[in-house]
Amino acid sequence: MHDTQINKIFKNEVSCVFATDNFYAPYLAVAIESIIENSSSKNDYGIYVLEEDLSYENKYKLKLLEKDNIKIEFVNVKDFICQYSSILHLHTYNITIATYFRFFISELFKNFDKLVYLDCDIVVNCDIADLYNINLKGNIVACVRDLQIASWNFQNLIKNKEYYLKVLKLDKIDNYFNAGVMVFNVRKLTEFKCKEKCIKLLQEIKHPKYSDQCILNSVLKDNVLLINIEWNFQNNITKPINIQNNYKNLFNEYLRQEVINAQKNPQIIHYIYEKPWVNLDIINSEKFWEYARKTPFYESIIYSNLIKKIQKTLINNSNKKFYKNFFERIFSVKNLTQKNKKHKIITILGIKIKFLISKIYK
DSSP states (O other): OOOOOOOOSSSSOEEEEEEOOTTTHHHHHHHHHHHHHTOOTTSOEEEEEEESSOOHHHHHHHHTTOBTTEEEEEEEOHHHHGGGTTTOOOOSTTOOGGGGGGGGHHHHTTTOSEEEEEOSSEEEOSOHHHHHTOOOTTOSEEEEEOHHHHHHHHTTOOSOHHIIIIISOOSOGGGOEEEEEEEEEHHHHHHTTHHHHHHHHHHHHSSOTTHHHHHHHHHHTTSEEEOOGGGGEEGGGOOHHHHHTTTTTTSOHHHHHHHHHHHHSOSEEEOOSSOTTTOTTSTTHHHHHHHHTTSTTHHHHHHHHHHHHHHHHHTSGGGHHHHHHHHHHHEEEEEEEETTEEEEEEEETTEEEEEEEEEOOO
């Protein structure tokens, strides 16, 4: 295997790691901008981006976000991934190969003592140093419970509890954590041989329900510090009806109060399932756009998702006529015969311009 030796950008830094591909690069930029906006001039921040084939254009735009005390370094993990590609399963629609990159953190960052791993679909509303400096109390990793799993478990909606208790071998289903925000003690992670154990278990389970997250839960289950929900406030539970009912019937009383408090002041918002760039109406979407408009990707985020939405809608034949008329109102060219004269009418952004072409002689 190719030996990738990664050293710290700054001697004493807050180390943050992301994993991305070209699709998620614009949303990674938003996450990084949120870190920058809430950073302290007293700290140095090293941001490491694990990638496989990230384009030059995306790297260039991401580097534009850098400050004197905040630097971004790209780490190509292709050599690490290629030998395991046959067992890294992508069986759900929103899972990409990048999600498995965190298996290799202990090997890639063996020169580090500690780091924060973050998914790309988050925004940070605090100084990330506050999370980095959290006391792990001797554990390998600090995480937040997966709120959807905890909610389903409380409501008895999990059909296959044996999967969590017998296959993943968790002591409690409520202890299943979300892997989108993780604080690692890297030295302990390396000594624990986490990568080797994850790969071995992935070969045994073959098709884990939630890909690498299930594997990490099973491997690290006895070495996890569960921290406050405010550090990974998972936005999928914030349906208006849930908020209005103060999350009654979703969690036990202890978790319910923790969720209510975290909702008031989430340190990190994690946009699970519904994304703010797809649905503007979801709770906390305004925080995403607050940071997005300050990145070089702002216009492309809007444009690419608008086009996708139009294309998706056009698949439905009942809406084709509507969108045809909609675009004709924005831009169209038509001929018009009126009072023995030929005209051409050009419509641009709803403004009609009429030209005389020629007179008609009888």
